[in-house]
Amino acid sequence: MAHSKALEQIGGLDEATLERRADRRDRWLTAVTFLVLFGIWVGLTGSGLWEPFIKPLFLPSPVAVFEAFQRLLADGYQGRSLAHHVGISFYRFATAFSFCILIGVPLGLLLGMSRPIRAVIEPPIQAIRPVPKLALLPLFLIWFGIGNLSKIVVIAAPVFPIIVISAMQAVRSVSQKKIQAAQALGASTLTVFRRVVLPASLPGIFTGIRVALSIGVTMLVGAELTATSEGIAWMALTAAEYLSTDIVLVGVLIMAIMGYTLDRIVRALEAHLVHWSGKD
Amino acid sequence: MRIEPFDLNGPDRRDGAKLVVEQLSKSFGSGASAVQALAPLDLSVRTSDFLCVVGPSGCGKTTLLNIVGGFERPTTGRALIDGRAIMKPGRERGVVFQQGALFNWMSVVENVAFGPRACGVPAEKARHDARGLLELVGLSGFADRYPYELSGGMQQRVGIARALANDPEILLMDEPFAALDQQTRELLQEEIRSIWRRTGKTILWITHSIEEALFLATHIVVMTARPGRVKASFRSHFSESTDPLIAATPEFTAAKREIVGLLRSEAQRAQSLEAAV
Ligand SMILES: Nc1ncnc2c1ncn2[C@@H]1O[C@H](COP(=O)(O)OP(=O)(O)OP(=O)(O)O)[C@@H](O)[C@H]1O
Ligand SMILES: [Mg+2]
Numbered sequence A: 001m002a003h004s005k006a007l008e009q010i011g012g013l014d015e016a017t018l019e020r021r022a023d024r025r026d027r028w029l030t031a032v033t034f035l036v037l038f039g040i041w042v043g044l045t046g047s048g049l050w051e052p053f054i055k056p057l058f059l060p061s062p063v064a065v066f067e068a069f070q071r072l073l074a075d076g077y078q079g080r081s082l083a084h085h086v087g088i089s090f091y092r093f094a095t096a097f098s099f100c101i102l103i104g105v106p107l108g109l110l111l112g113m114s115r116p117i118r119a120v121i122e123p124p125i126q127a128i129r130p131v132p133k134l135a136l137l138p139l140f141l142i143w144f145g146i147g148n149l150s151k152i153v154v155i156a157a158p159v160f161p162i163i164v165i166s167a168m169q170a171v172r173s174v175s176q177k178k179i180q181a182a183q184a185l186g187a188s189t190l191t192v193f194r195r196v197v198l199p200a201s202l203p204g205i206f207t208g209i210r211v212a213l214s215i216g217v218t219m220l221v222g223a224e225l226t227a228t229s230e231g232i233a234w235m236a237l238t239a240a241e242y243l244s245t246d247i248v249l250v251g252v253l254i255m256a257i258m259g260y261t262l263d264r265i266v267r268a269l270e271a272h273l274v275h276w277s278g279k280d
Numbered sequence B: 001m002r003i004e005p006f007d008l009n010g011p012d013r014r015d016g017a018k019l020v021v022e023q024l025s026k027s028f029g030s031g032a033s034a035v036q037a038l039a040p041l042d043l044s045v046r047t048s049d050f051l052c053v054v055g056p057s058g059c060g061k062t063t064l065l066n067i068v069g070g071f072e073r074p075t076t077g078r079a080l081i082d083g084r085a086i087m088k089p090g091r092e093r094g095v096v097f098q099q100g101a102l103f104n105w106m107s108v109v110e111n112v113a114f115g116p117r118a119c120g121v122p123a124e125k126a127r128h129d130a131r132g133l134l135e136l137v138g139l140s141g142f143a144d145r146y147p148y149e150l151s152g153g154m155q156q157r158v159g160i161a162r163a164l165a166n167d168p169e170i171l172l173m174d175e176p177f178a179a180l181d182q183q184t185r186e187l188l189q190e191e192i193r194s195i196w197r198r199t200g201k202t203i204l205w206i207t208h209s210i211e212e213a214l215f216l217a218t219h220i221v222v223m224t225a226r227p228g229r230v231k232a233s234f235r236s237h238f239s240e241s242t243d244p245l246i247a248a249t250p251e252f253t254a255a256k257r258e259i260v261g262l263l264r265s266e267a268q269r270a271q272s273l274e275a276a277v
Helices: A002-012 A014-046 A061-073 A082-113 A115-128 A133-144 A148-172 A175-185 A190-225 A232-243 A245-273 B061-069 B108-118 B125-135 B154-165 B184-197 B209-215 B250-276
Strands: B004-005 B021-029 B034-047 B050-054 B075-083 B093-096 B170-174 B202-206 B219-223 B230-236
Touching: A014 A061, A061 A245, A082 A115, A082 A148, A082 A190, A082 A232, A082 A245, A115 A148, A133 A148, A133 A190, A148 A190, A175 A190, A175 B093, A190 A232, A190 A245, A190 B108, A232 A245, B004 B250, B021 B061, B034 B061, B034 B075, B034 B230, B050 B209, B061 B093, B061 B170, B061 B202, B093 B154, B108 B125, B108 B154, B125 B154, B154 B184, B184 B209, B209 B250, B219 B250, B230 B250
Parallel strands: B050 B202, B050 B219, B093 B170, B170 B202
Antiparallel strands: B004 B230, B021 B034, B021 B075, B219 B230
């Protein structure tokens, strides 16, 4: 009886309501995961309530990290405000990434469209792709100086080929049938590109951008490894030298939040712009 | 018998034909790995003909359509529309693909308006006409949806409306209903027949289904196994009938048996050919 009643109830609800419920449940489960992880952190470090199981040197408590954050907000770090460190890192990252998108996407589209251009430009890009870009840092320092430019180049170095290649692949995998359909409808080459090839490649381009995003944030650490005295990754790196684990964690958390937020923004843009993604 | 053998290349047919295929052949690849898809093949299609092409799988039907569509170049021979050699795709030849050729990033009405807009019709007028065509194919309620929100049968209707939007002189269709279920198929067959009657369009239709060919065609071409050439061609009268149950008549069955017989021997030949490779 109870069973059939439950069935009836489910039958009475429309798809959208069920979907919303499943969504809410998923979000709740995700929240629980984070709460549990946070609980373990609190438990292991004691947070002043009991003796820590792990020395604060290795893992400071959430409270200590929060206090460090407040201290950094108030006093800054090594003569500069926390906002300045975050800002400079963001500036380096955003400049490198915008450049890669503004130049890399059109270049990738061009490579996808034209065989001769591909023959000229693709091999060098593919050749440098496996080179570990961090290994080039000393070279970049010599070439581009110890200012921001060398940092921007280090971040752009792995991001650029990913964006170019993914845009190129996206163009090359556009369904031949759709292009033929457009041609048979009298579309010029330009119209085929603008109204068929470009929109059909957008999902692939977005995938490339998201992959490149996480690599770009990772490269931020490499970029601030040396020859600078500002930036959030630099802050974490130097704090580690003084064993100020709480400051290291503040830096790490800020970078994690930055990466996560950027990914969310790109995802939201993607959902808004390419609703047809994966619908073939 | 409601079908009779018919020479598609009689001298009276070639003059003034809408589409002429002359000694057309196509090979893919070169040297030892070359595959000859089409043997020299001749066809002529007159205005308002509904020509169905049936043949064993791999005999070159799609290749033929791709050449007439202008997507591929023949190895020898040529295809002519109104006496002009086909060099590239053109708006006077509307193409309907089996599936997956709609633009998912445009709404249904934008899909249908695409051709006219690409040919310079102002967007507003193109959209207005597109809505009219969607009504013709029974989709007026779905104009602002996206293709991926539609069923397979509805998507094919959009494809047909899109091809009709340019008012082409000839429609090229490569198994447009092959991916649909029986009921939807029959429904759409009736629809395409009534569109053909109303508009008098010339249609080149490729199909695996003999019933479909008998039901729709004024002329039927049976192709041989690869390399494809014309094995037999017929004039068919079933499409003139308004009887919805025509497929149940003895004449229909007899005609079907005749074509099945032709195809079966070709299919067996095709199989032994594949086995030899
Ligand atoms: N681009 C290509 N490159 C090489 N071989 C090809 C190519 N296109 C077709 N072929 C070959 O040409 C032959 C005819 O192919 P086609 O697609 O025209 O057959 P079909 O009659 O449409 O078959 P089906 O009924 O299965 O759709 C096949 O043997 C196929 O393998
Ligand atoms: Mg085929």
